[in-house]
Amino acid sequence: MPITLTRIDVSAYRAPIDTPVATSFGVMTNRPAVFVRLEDSDGAFGFGEIFANWPAAGAEHRARLVAEDFADLLISQSFNGLTGLFDTLTRKTHIRALQCGEWGPFRQVIAGLDTAYVDLLARRADVSVARFLNPDAAPEVPCYASGIAIAQAATEIPASRAAGFSAFKVKVGFDADRDVALLSAAFDGLKEGDTLCADANQAWDFSAAKDFLDRTTDLPLGWLEEPLPADAPLPDWQALRKAAHVPLAGGENITGLGGFSDAIGSDVFSVLQPDIAKWGGLSGCWQVAQAIRQSGLRFCPHFLGGGIGLIASAHLLAAAGGDGFLEVDVNPNPLRDAFAPWGDTETRGVMKISAAPGLGISELPDSVASYQTANHTLVR
Structure with a gap:
């Protein structure tokens, strides 16, 4: 049955670290993350995560992408099947990504949203994502x-x-x-x-x-x-x-x-x-x-x-x-x-692997709140 989305919550986070994480191409001086939550018209929900390690300012940028470039493609929109959201967003954001050349950020946002959508589908089916x-x-x-x-x-x-x-x-x-x-x-x-x-x-x-x-x-x-x-x-x-x-x-x-x-x-x-x-x-x-x-x-x-x-x-x-x-x-x-x-x-x-519905995550842990750097909530 079609899934109609009515709410998006997306937040960026940065946790300070004592020792930087070095790779051959750069150094991470903190640990960033972008978490997203989707909710449908029946109150079912799902969580996803969007890549935010690079560039250094990536976390807040990805969160704003969700709020300002994807909200109109998600809120009050309906999706069918396992790949319904992924296929639709990939098609509908192609020109937007082409216009700015930001293929990576758009793909990463779609990836996190897709994970949240599949989590929602599994939760509705009352089984784990696996x-x-x-x-x-x-x-x-x-x-x-x-x-x-x-x-x-x-x-x-x-x-x-x-x-x-x-x-x-x-x-x-x-x-x-x-x-x-x-x-x-x-x-x-x-x-x-x-x-x-x-x-x-x-x-x-x-x-x-x-x-x-x-x-x-x-x-x-x-x-x-x-x-x-x-x-x-x-x-x-x-x-x-x-x-x-x-x-x-x-x-x-x-x-x-x-x-x-x-x-x-x-x-x-x-x-x-x-x-x-x-x-x-x-x-x-x-x-x-x-x-x-x-x-x-x-x-x-x-x-x-x-x-x-x-x-x-x-x-x-x-x-x-x-x-x-x-x-x-x-x-x-x-x-x-x-x-x-x-x-x-x-x-x-x-x-x-948790046997709980979806990914087994019912809410964000309280302890991450102090690391939040940006938050956007969009509702129908």
């Missing part, structure tokens, strides 16, 4: 510790292991000599059964990426993530794949069903990592997840943000099944931890 997508969804998903700066690996990997993780991902792409030395030392400190991956965050050109691979041939990386820019020429990616002794991973900066179809058929990636907050939301990434699994590749959703997006990513992975891991950023983030994604358990290596 079971709404797949009645045979897994009851829990394995997690890996991400966001570990290579310079802090010697302390952060043991701390993550103590929290229950046995798979870890370090950030490289800073100084080649230092990266290789520290990565080698990190392997020396692993325990039996541990897995270690590396993420370059698009830092290198082909020559630098191949040099890194040549210098780490004795290190059994679980995968090397984004060694090249997502838009690097396909021949460069294919040549690097032939030279690589480890699986290549990517996907957080790929968009569109066509983009993922090309990635699946490229014979480059062993691991694909769509991000529900950057493109596609739950409905778009559910289609991609199924295609990845059907192709025999590994589906490991990317996520680095607040609690809503992390929980939604867990539901998506549970629905998709397979041998994927849920990415869990181990850097401090009150906007994630306030949602208690692991419930009252202290171990972080496995996340159980």
